[in-house]
Amino acid sequence: MSPLPEGRWIDVDGIRTRYFEAGTGEPMVFIYGGNFGTGDSASSAYTWSKQLAPLSERFRAIVFDKVGQGETDNPKNDDYTMAAVVRHAAAFLRALKLPPAHLVGHSRGGYAATRLTLEHHDLVKSLTVVNSGTLSPGVGTNEVVLAKPPHPAGTRECARWVYQNYSFDPNVVTEEWVDAVMLTLSLPKYQESVRKMTLEKLGSKLFLPELAREKRETLQWLDEGRLQRPVQVIWGFNDRTAVIDRGIELYQMFARHERRALFHVINQSGHFPFREHPGRFNALLRRWIESLQ
Amino acid sequence: MMVLVHGGVPGITPYCSGPHIWGSSLEKAVAIEVSGLTVDAMTQSVRKAIVEKGAGKARCHLVGHDLGGLLALNVAIESPELVSAVTAVASVAAAPTGDGLADYTLAHPPKPLWSCESQRWALERVSYSHHHIDSALLDGCVAAAARQQPVHADEFVASLMKSKSRLYEVCRTDGIKVPCQVIWGSHDPLTTFDHGLWLFRGIAQKQRAAQFHVINRAGALPFREEPEAFRHVVSAFVEGLP
Numbered sequence: 001m002s003p004l005p006e007g008r009w010i011d012v013d014g015i016r017t018r019y020f021e022a023g024t025g026e027p028m029v030f031i032y033g034g035n036f037g038t039g040d041s042a043s044s045a046y047t048w049s050k051q052l053a054p055l056s057e058r059f060r061a062i063v064f065d066k067v068g069q070g071e072t073d074n075p076k077n078d079d080y081t082m083a084a085v086v087r088h089a090a091a092f093l094r095a096l097k098l099p100p101a102h103l104v105g106h107s108r109g110g111y112a113a114t115r116l117t118l119e120h121h122d123l124v125k126s127l128t129v130v131n132s133g134t135l136s137p138g139v140g141t142n143e144v145v146l147a148k149p150p151h152p153a154g155t156r157e158c159a160r161w162v163y164q165n166y167s168f169d170p171n172v173v174t175e176e177w178v179d180a181v182m183l184t185l186s187l188p189k190y191q192e193s194v195r196k197m198t199l200e201k202l203g204s205k206l207f208l209p210e211l212a213r214e215k216r217e218t219l220q221w222l223d224e225g226r227l228q229r230p231v232q233v234i235w236g237f238n239d240r241t242a243v244i245d246r247g248i249e250l251y252q253m254f255a256r257h258e259r260r261a262l263f264h265v266i267n268q269s270g271h272f273p274f275r276e277h278p279g280r281f282n283a284l285l286r287r288w289i290e291s292l293q
Numbered sequence: 294m295m296v297l298v299h300g301g302v303p304g305i306t307p308y309c310s311g312p313h314i315w316g317s318s319l320e321k322a323v324a325i326e327v328s329g330l331t332v333d334a335m336t337q338s339v340r341k342a343i344v345e346k347g348a349g350k351a352r353c354h355l356v357g358h359d360l361g362g363l364l365a366l367n368v369a370i371e372s373p374e375l376v377s378a379v380t381a382v383a384s385v386a387a388a389p390t391g392d393g394l395a396d397y398t399l400a401h402p403p404k405p406l407w408s409c410e411s412q413r414w415a416l417e418r419v420s421y422s423h424h425h426i427d428s429a430l431l432d433g434c435v436a437a438a439a440r441q442q443p444v445h446a447d448e449f450v451a452s453l454m455k456s457k458s459r460l461y462e463v464c465r466t467d468g469i470k471v472p473c474q475v476i477w478g479s480h481d482p483l484t485t486f487d488h489g490l491w492l493f494r495g496i497a498q499k500q501r502a503a504q505f506h507v508i509n510r511a512g513a514l515p516f517r518e519e520p521e522a523f524r525h526v527v528s529a530f531v532e533g534l535p
Binding site: 237244248251255258259260261262263264265266267268277279280281282283284286287288290291 | 479486490493497500501502503504505506507508509510521522524525526528529530532533535
């Protein structure tokens with residue numbers, strides 16, 4: 001049985017967008033991490049497969065593929081930027097005509113969810129940020145931990161190695177998870193994004209410098225207290241790519257301005273606490289949203 | 294069954310805690326009164342109380358505040374068959390002492406000690422905001438002072454250090470056998486964020502189901518200052534237990 005319900009498609013400003021939803025009630029929208037054009041790993045809606053069904057029992061749970069990731073079209077006009085990801089995510093929420101949603105963003109998705117909140121307060125009721133080195137100030141250690149996988153890019157072995165090194169318990173990386181990664185990597189449009197980001201060097205020429213510029217601005221906005229929404233930070237304690245100190249610093253930035261700011265640390269978890277401890281993670285989300293109703 | 298174990302004993306703190314300290318933070322829980330002059334004696338009083346309250350029932354989730362957190366962990370170490378989980382709240386008593394800086398938050402309490410005004414002064418000093426301090430709390434503290442015997446600081450502190458040393462030995466070796474979470478107030482003047490995190494780090498060495506949570510804009514009594522957030526964290530922990 002598929003871990004996700006049957007997928008749906010929606011046109012979002014000309015971008016054919018894949019999404020999955022289940023349940024009724026207040027909407028909670030999940031934004032996964034990673035970015036388009038990575039050849040050794042690939043995120044997709046599957047990342048949240050352990051959240052959608054359990055949380056749909058009380059809420060309208062929605063997962064979508066970000067522009068250029070999973071099955072969603074690549075960005076138009078070679079706009080391989082995080083700004084395009086945020087624009088698409090906001091347009092997706094508007095296209096679904098959702099009331100203000102509870103956003104849950106992980107890693108690069110934590111950055112996107114936060115930036116979306118800062119730019120479109122009307123779309124967001126609360127924000128949950130999970131292990132986001134992209135958003136947190138300080139030194140990211142992905143390059144240190146995941147440098148040069150010992151397997152060729154694009155192979156199952158490589159994908160497994162990457163996610164095992166993200167995780168506390170390597171056994172959490174199942175064959176089903178690797179299957180989902182390989183499916184994305186095999187899509188012609190995804191291979192095109194890999195070509196753009198690597199061979200045409202849009203990763204180093206466009207995506208990373210633009211992200212660095214916008215991250216500076218985003219952190220400045222957070223420092224100015226412009227988030228204006230309840231926020232919780234959930235962190236896997238043993239993440240080597242976004243270490244706990246980065247979560248603490250991020251939480252403290254939020255907490256300076258927002259009374260309803262909580263920090264949660266989950267033990268024996270790497271970068272994906274929602275996959276390593278779905279029961280504990282889902283309980284935190286469920287109770288968080290109930291406390292805001 | 295959830296059992297609440299208070300901290301704040303006369304002779305150590307200038308406010309007198311007791312079952313009343315919890316207010317309505319966790320309504321379905323049973324709050325017990327701690328007795329004894331040393332940490333060991335207090336631990337036994339908690340153990341005895343939960344055996345009596347829980348006779349024939351399921352194991353208890355012990356929620357302990359400050360010293361109560363250490364007592365709860367002690368009972369979990371000694372009698373894991375009685376305990377299903379531990380929540381240690383603002384547990385300065387259980388956190389590593391380190392070579393810390395002197396804390397003057399509660400120095401020079403107004404006299405007479407344990408009067409309503411003196412206890413109000415202490416509760417305001419340990420809180421982020423004074424708004425949770427009402428007559429029910431103060432009456433409870435004055436009544437607790439009348440029935441509790443002050444501990445002798447020298448004897449008590451020696452027993453505290455001994456108990457803490459045993460806690461961290463167990464954390465390093467056999468581990469605490471039940472799920473544990475540590476909850477900290479972001480603005481607790483009696484401790485620091487790092488103290489809470491190091492208590493969690495100690496427990497997390499051997500206990501997989503360990504969590505750490507910080508509640509914003511709360512001092513040493515986060516269950517009173519931010520009861521909704523506190524309930525949310527505790528109920529999520531219970532719901533997520535393996």
